[in-house]
Amino acid sequence: MRTQNNTNNATGASPSVSDPILDAISAYLDGCAAYDAVHPNDFEKYGGEEGLIEKTYGPPMDILNNWNRPAITQEGALEALRFAIKEGVESLGLEPRIERLLRAAYYFYSGEGGAA
Incomplete structure (x- = not known):
């Protein structure tokens, strides 16, 4: 998970706070890059364009499309x-x-x- 360091805690160390929205956006962008890396002639190897979408950016896009939580x-x-x-x-x-x-x-x- 991507994290952000916030203020120091009692020991002086900076605690890390995970923000799921960073992970969701990152997964979507990674999926888009994976999709773009496949030549259209190779789409059939993945079950066609819809199959490739489902294997790359589709699931993270669904997460973002249904996002209903604040960033933390x-x-x-x-x-x-x-x-x-x-x-x-x-x-x-x-x-x-x-x-x-x-x-x-x-x-x-x-x-x-x-x-x-």
Whole structure:
């Protein structure tokens, strides 16, 4: 699981907090990369395109499509915003106003201060 270090505990060590949303996004992106690595002529080896999707990004996509929990770390929340912006703009063609609002929230929380 991907983790983020938070504040130091009583012993001075930094505890690690797992954020499942980071794992879900990472699994989806890894699955997309695995799908893209297969030449279309080889799809039949995996049971066709639908079979390949089921073996690569399909299950993590289902997890993200049904996500209903908050991020539990700032890193997870920022990655969720970053992912939503990237997927929305590149894949779905978000309305400009939605993209700008997501970017405004991302820049506020990330401290990057980019132009929204």
